[in-house]
Each structure stands twice: as C-alpha cells, then as structure tokens.
C-alpha cells in the first residue's frame with residue numbers, strides 16, 4: 141500500500157526519488173516499482189562480491205533484484221553491528237564494482253558534537269571511503285550526513301548547522317576530484333519532515349534527504365519529494 145501510494149503520487153518530474161526497504165521486501169519492491177519513476181535499493185550489503193558467506197547479501201544479488209542504490213554505514217549499522225570505517229569503505233568498493241550507487245552515511249553523536257568533534261569525526265568517516273576510491277569514482281557515489289542525535293528523535297539540525305557540515309564534506313570531496321566532488325549529491329537525514337524539508341534543501345550543499353519515519357506515510361514522503369524539487 142505504501143509503494144502504490146508513492147507511485148500514484150510521483151511522476152518522476154522534479155526531484156529524483158528512491159526507496160530502500162529491508163532486504164526481504166526487495167523482490168516485492170521490484171514487482172511494484174518496475175516501470176515506475178521510483179527506483180529502489182537496499183539498506184546494507186556484504187563487503188564480498190562472491191564466495192561462501194552464509195547470511196550475507198552481495199551487491200550482485202542486489203543487482204539481480206533491480207537495485208540501483210545501497211545505503212552504507214548507516215549509524216545503526218555502525219553502532220549496533222560494529223561496522224568500522226574500513227568495513228564501510230570495503231562495502232563501498234564492492235557496491236561500485238557491481239554497478240550499484242552507494243549512499244555513504246556519516247554523522248556524529250550528541251556527545252561528539254558537544255565535544256567539538258563533529259568535523260573531525262565526519263571527515264574521518266568520509267576520508268576512509270575516499271581513500272579506497274579512485275578520484276573518478278566520485279561520479280558514482282552519494283553521501284548522506286545524518287547527525288545521530290537527529291535520527292528518529294524529532295530533533296532536526298537547523299539548516300545552518302547542517303549546511304556547515306555539508307560544506308565541509310563538499311570541500312573534502314572536491315579535494316579528491318574538483319569536478320565530481322562539486323557534483324556529488326550530499327543528502328541530509330535526521331527528522332526531515334514535510335514542514336522542514338524545503339528549508340533544509342534550500343541550503344547550497346544540501347542536495348536531498350534520507351528520510352526515515354516520514355517515508356512511511358506516502359503523503360508525507362511525497363510532500364518531501366515535492367519540496368526537493
């Protein structure tokens with residue numbers, strides 16, 4: 141019902157829209173979205189492209205189900221599953237090698253923000269991924285800034301706070317490749333809702349959103365997509 145609500149309200153004009161459900165729903169997603177303007181992807185991937193790794197889902201398997209995107213290094217993966225910067229970098233390489241577009245998440249905790257470590261932390265997270273890539277590969281990645289304290293809490297970073305981090309991530313991307321770095325889409329995630337989306341996405345370096353709670357209601361998700369346009 142959620143997928144058909146989104147498809148019914150989105151014709152592909154304006155902002156680009158994709159959904160990334162938990163892996164067991166990908167086949168259903170493919171069925172419901174094939175031929176529509178909405179693309180889809182996964183929330184995680186294995187660092188291994190092939191081989192015997194029971195329980196893992198490889199990037200090539202995701203391709204089999206029509207995925208274009210994969211979210212990597214979400215703070216819930218880093219925090220609850222011990223994902224290191226190196227593992228996120230390895231997964232990014234695996235995704236790119238299979239032709240998926242990785243959406244690489246970075247973001248600080250409240251304690252890190254209060255200790256003045258936001259920049260150092262986010263830049264180390266992004267740096268580990270950039271170190272694993274050739275400069276030209278920046279053409280094929282998306283970055284998401286998700287302050288952990290803003291995820292699922294209803295507390296959003298102000299547009300100025302988010303823009304400040306996005307600008308520094310942009311600089312880091314441009315140091316790797318001037319042209320592609322300027323064009324990498326940097327999404328903001330963390331309690332983005334219909335009533336704050338336009339203001340956030342009006343910032344020069346906020347190119348879109350990574351939406352959690354508000355994406356579970358088609359009208360809210362559609363309103364955010366419209367704000368992105």
Ligand SMILES: O=C(CO)COP(=O)(O)O
Pocket residue numbers: 214286290291292293294329330331332350351352353354
């Ligand atoms: O983590 C998020 C998306 O992955 C953000 O979630 P919320 O939009 O619910 O804060």
